Amino acid sequence: MSFDDDPGRGGGDPADDRFSTLGGTRQTRTRLPESTGDPYGSTRRPQRGSRSLVMVVGVVVLLVAAIAFANRGSDSGSSPDGQSPKKPDAQSTAASGTKPVGxxxxxxxxxxxxxxxxxxxxxxxxxxxxxxxxxxxxxxxxxxxxxxxxxxxxxxxxxxxxxxxxxxxxxxxxxxxxxxxxxxxxxxxxxxxxxxxxxxxxxxxxxxxxxxxxxxxxxxxxxxxxxxxxxxxxxxxxxxxxxxxxxxxxxxxxxxxxxxxxxxxxxxxxxxxxxxxxxxxxxxx
Missing domain, CATH: 3.10.450 (Nuclear Transport Factor 2; Chain: A,)
Known part of the structure; x- marks a missing residue:
């Protein structure tokens, strides 16, 4: 679906479309009340598209992953029960180190x-x-x-x-x-x-x-x-x-x-x- 095909992005008022979405994420549009005491005149708050939301979520996920990796790297190498954790078996991909031929x-x-x-x-x-x-x-x-x-x-x-x-x-x-x-x-x-x-x-x-x-x-x-x-x-x-x-x-x-x-x-x-x-x-x- 093209950008202009989104409900509410073509002709007509978006508020009249009960299925109106932002970027295809089906987020509800909400019209905020206008302030009466704004010396610069009343304006609408800019709407944040789903693309920005996805970017924010992506950054958060990366940060969480980085923190988890850092914590794992600082671990002493033992499991909660005091035993060393089993290392993953990489035999299927790792080189053996043996000289191939004589x-x-x-x-x-x-x-x-x-x-x-x-x-x-x-x-x-x-x-x-x-x-x-x-x-x-x-x-x-x-x-x-x-x-x-x-x-x-x-x-x-x-x-x-x-x-x-x-x-x-x-x-x-x-x-x-x-x-x-x-x-x-x-x-x-x-x-x-x-x-x-x-x-x-x-x-x-x-x-x-x-x-x-x-x-x-x-x-x-x-x-x-x-x-x-x-x-x-x-x-x-x-x-x-x-x-x-x-x-x-x-x-x-x-x-x-x-x-x-x-x-x-x-x-x-x-x-x-x-x-x-x-x-x-x-x-x-």
Missing amino acids: GKQGGIASGYAHDEQGAQSAASNYAVVLGSEGMFKSSTRADIVRATHDPAVVDGLLSRLDQAYTPSFFKNVGLNDDGSTPSGLTFVSRTVPVGTKVAQQDGASATVEAWCTGLVGLAGPGSTKPVTQTWFTITEKLKWVGGDWKITSSSQTQGPTPVSGDDRASTADEIAKAVQGYGGFTYAR
Whole structure:
């Protein structure tokens, strides 16, 4: 409802409208009696809109919250019964502090800890490299698969991938038939883990879910496949092989997907410069 549509703000006398409100808050209008002894003449008191009332209430709430926080901060740290209060469990979001990897294999992080945290770190970094531009090139795809997967499944997986990365597939993402990038454009394929969760873990195996967002497309003038963002969850089944976590199988589902913000979409040139200028990370749980 527009400001002029409020009862009493259009034509007519507001006092004649028994449903008259201030700013949609349904506050009753009250006409104050005029003073007879005012040397400056009789005037009406200005009405305070609901917006001012909301602002006052908001400030009061903030002050109360600040006072409560200050009092809590000055507490000695013990509860009324004399026992220390239980701290909130932040395991789902806090970093473990454990070193994520001990080395690299073919430029890919390796040497993860043989525990739950190591499995999550492995799943995150494997999701990143398996979603990179290197998977679209046969020369680097084999190296990536061998560095991230159980040797027992590598040959079969590579055979299936070679059948999947066809000229028609490359065309769907805007690449040339051989998977190369068209002249004057920058191919973007990045996976960014947002969080991980262990669904199962024992001494020899683990199943880890990695919630990710991804960027894929072509940046540059004349691109018919602009870079877009996706959200998905990768489930990786890991096995402890040769002193490290390796993937035995994986699957992917869409989402969870948040509501898009109001950010202005960058130009193709800005995206290309960002991809070329900003490197990735080694992820740790």
